[in-house]
Amino acid sequence: MDLKPGAGGQRVNRFVDPISYHFLQFLWRTLHLLVSLWYLQVSMVQMIEGFLISSGLVKRYGALDIDKVRYLAIVVDSEEAYQISKVIQLLKWVEDMGVKHLCLYDSKGVLKTNKKTIMESLNNAMPFEEAVEKDVLLDQKQMTVEFASSSDGKEAITRAANVLFMKYLKYAKTGVGKEEPCFTEDQMDEALKAIGYKGPEPDLLLIYGPVRCHLGFSPWRLRYTEMVHMGPLRYMNLGSLKKAIHRFTTVQQNYGT
Amino acid sequence: MELYNGERPSVFRLLGKYMRKGLYSILTQGPIPTHIAFILDGNRRFAKKHKLPEGGGHKAGFLALLNVLTYCYELGVKYATIYAFSIDNFRRKPHEVQYVMDLMLEKIEGMIMEESIINAYDICVRFVGNLKLLSEPVKTAADKIMRATANNSKCVLLIAVCYTSTDEIVHAVEESSELNSNEVCANQELEEANATGSGTVIQIENMESYSGIKLVDLEKNTYINPYPDVLIRTSGETRLSNYLLWQTTNCILDSPHALWPEIGLRHVVWAVINCQRHYSYLEKHKEYLK
Numbered sequence: 425m426d427l428k429p430g431a432g433g434q435r436v437n438r439f440v441d442p443i444s445y446h447f448l449q450f451l452w453r454t455l456h457l458l459v460s461l462w463y464l465q466v467s468m469v470q471m472i473e474g475f476l477i478s479s480g481l482v483k484r485y486g487a488l489d490i491d492k493v494r495y496l497a498i499v500v501d502s503e504e505a506y507q508i509s510k511v512i513q514l515l516k517w518v519e520d521m522g523v524k525h526l527c528l529y530d531s532k533g534v535l536k537t538n539k540k541t542i543m544e545s546l547n548n549a550m551p552f553e554e555a556v557e558k559d560v561l562l563d564q565k566q567m568t569v570e571f572a573s574s575s576d577g578k579e580a581i582t583r584a585a586n587v588l589f590m591k592y593l594k595y596a597k598t599g600v601g602k603e604e605p606c607f608t609e610d611q612m613d614e615a616l617k618a619i620g621y622k623g624p625e626p627d628l629l630l631i632y633g634p635v636r637c638h639l640g641f642s643p644w645r646l647r648y649t650e651m652v653h654m655g656p657l658r659y660m661n662l663g664s665l666k667k668a669i670h671r672f673t674t675v676q677q678n679y680g681t
Numbered sequence: 682m683e684l685y686n687g688e689r690p691s692v693f694r695l696l697g698k699y700m701r702k703g704l705y706s707i708l709t710q711g712p713i714p715t716h717i718a719f720i721l722d723g724n725r726r727f728a729k730k731h732k733l734p735e736g737g738g739h740k741a742g743f744l745a746l747l748n749v750l751t752y753c754y755e756l757g758v759k760y761a762t763i764y765a766f767s768i769d770n771f772r773r774k775p776h777e778v779q780y781v782m783d784l785m786l787e788k789i790e791g792m793i794m795e796e797s798i799i800n801a802y803d804i805c806v807r808f809v810g811n812l813k814l815l816s817e818p819v820k821t822a823a824d825k826i827m828r829a830t831a832n833n834s835k836c837v838l839l840i841a842v843c844y845t846s847t848d849e850i851v852h853a854v855e856e857s858s859e860l861n862s863n864e865v866c867a868n869q870e871l872e873e874a875n876a877t878g879s880g881t882v883i884q885i886e887n888m889e890s891y892s893g894i895k896l897v898d899l900e901k902n903t904y905i906n907p908y909p910d911v912l913i914r915t916s917g918e919t920r921l922s923n924y925l926l927w928q929t930t931n932c933i934l935d936s937p938h939a940l941w942p943e944i945g946l947r948h949v950v951w952a953v954i955n956c957q958r959h960y961s962y963l964e965k966h967k968e969y970l971k
Binding site for chain 2: 448449451452455456459460531532574577578579581582585586588589590592593596604605606607608609612634635636637638639640643644646647648649650651652653
């Protein structure tokens with residue numbers, strides 16, 4: 425937690441009124457201490473609940489309609505992603521639950537670097553690119569795993585933008601195309617696929633880290649994705665995972681209508 | 682700073698104002714978000730819950746919006762963005778779409794008529810999105826208020842209408858393509874000038890090779906800048922619904938269970954506190970991505 429003084433409109437000058445300044449600083453730190461205690465209490469309750477769900481004592485989460493989760497994404501904070509054994513344990517839980525398509529993301533690409541180790545630890549999984557190449561994406565026998573990092577987000581969209589731009593220049597030179605560039609979202613989709621980005625939009629995105637923030641997951645693939653914050657990876661448990669997936673299966677979206 | 686509402690302040694209102702000032706003086710000991718974004722979800726559910734007539738939820742939502750904006754600007758938040766109408770919302774029943782458009786027109790015209798209030802609180806109002814999809818009266822009113830408040834600089838209210846993130850990204854690609862195609866034409870003219878002529882070569886110093894659209898080009902051409910520090914979506918929904926997907930890389934996503942018309946000061950304060958808790962983590966992440 426950052427404790428740097430702010431620059432708000434009602435800042436008290438520490439030199440002009442030191443007593444007020446120190447008193448307000450004390451109140452601010454006390455407020456944050458109370459909030460931290462609140463979050464600690466919430467985490468403990470969630471851990472106990474997770475344990476009860478994992479042990480099967482909460483019947484509600486016994487049977488999951490996992491088919492509703494057609495594509496699951498997991499975002500991991502890059503510093504926590506170095507805990508490869510934890511990541512592997514998490515993926516084994518996901519695999520055992522019957523998830524068929526998974527995308528693993530961390531912004532710095534730590535998980536990508538450890539792709540081989542991770543894939544070798546899973547019983548029945550195949551890299552996403554291999555599944556696309558062999559055209560077995562609809563094959564339900566193996567779980568496909570896609571690895572992504574920040575270079576697959578905005579930078580990929582920039583590369584796709586250049587594909588569209590080159591097409592526009594080509595048409596402009598021949599005099600066939602329109603004067604001003606005019607693209608559609610479908611064309612953007614095609615351009616991304618053309619440069620190798622064929623991953624679909626995840627239905628559910630689980631965030632393991634200190635903050636509920638997608639940390640740069642591809643903006644093109646998040647339109648209607650449900651995002652659930654699972655807390656730090658070191659506190660992950662099977663029960664919380666089951667609860668998050670169960671809650672997702674009860675969500676009804678109206679897609680803006 | 683308060684939004685003027687024409688009523689003589691009661692004792693309770695004055696007490697509330699001073700209590701808020703006391704709370705703000707504590708909160709402003711830490712970093713205050715520069716930009717808060719809102720998804721106004723739950724107006725229809727609110728109307729159903731309280732058995733209000735059609736449109737009653739949206740009217741209650743507008744009052745909640747005024748309160749929330751007051752709290753933001755009092756706290757020192759410079760930018761507030763609201764998701765007023767999505768391109769996807771055009772798929773709703775026609776009478777519902779028309780009602781929202783009429784309500785928007787009524788509220789914009791109200792703001793124009795009380796122009797002195799907007800200027801008194803120095804709010805710059807900007808409508809962002811694919812404004813060509815708006816009906817003519819709403820577009821005219823939006824243009825009018827944007828012109829009237831263009832010089833206001835203390836606070837900025839961004840109203841996303843006819844907006845989706847994917848449409849915004851495509852728009853940014855179009856704008857970047859147009860700018861870059863001008864650069865390509867200019868380079869081609871220089872190359873042709875060098876190649877033709879009676880053997881005279883025109884030396885162009887520092888002639889850079891053309892490298893295509895860059896990420897910074899797309900960033901400059903998105904509708905909404907600067908990027909929000911926290912996004913609040915009411916009604917407990919945990920998705921972004923095609924809103925600010927590009928801008929929320931380092932943004933805290935907050936989903937209070939309250940329906941939009943039920944949002945209050947405590948929700949804004951909670952979002953600010955969470956922002957302060959994770960400020961250094963997100964600043965570090967922003968630096969890494971630069």
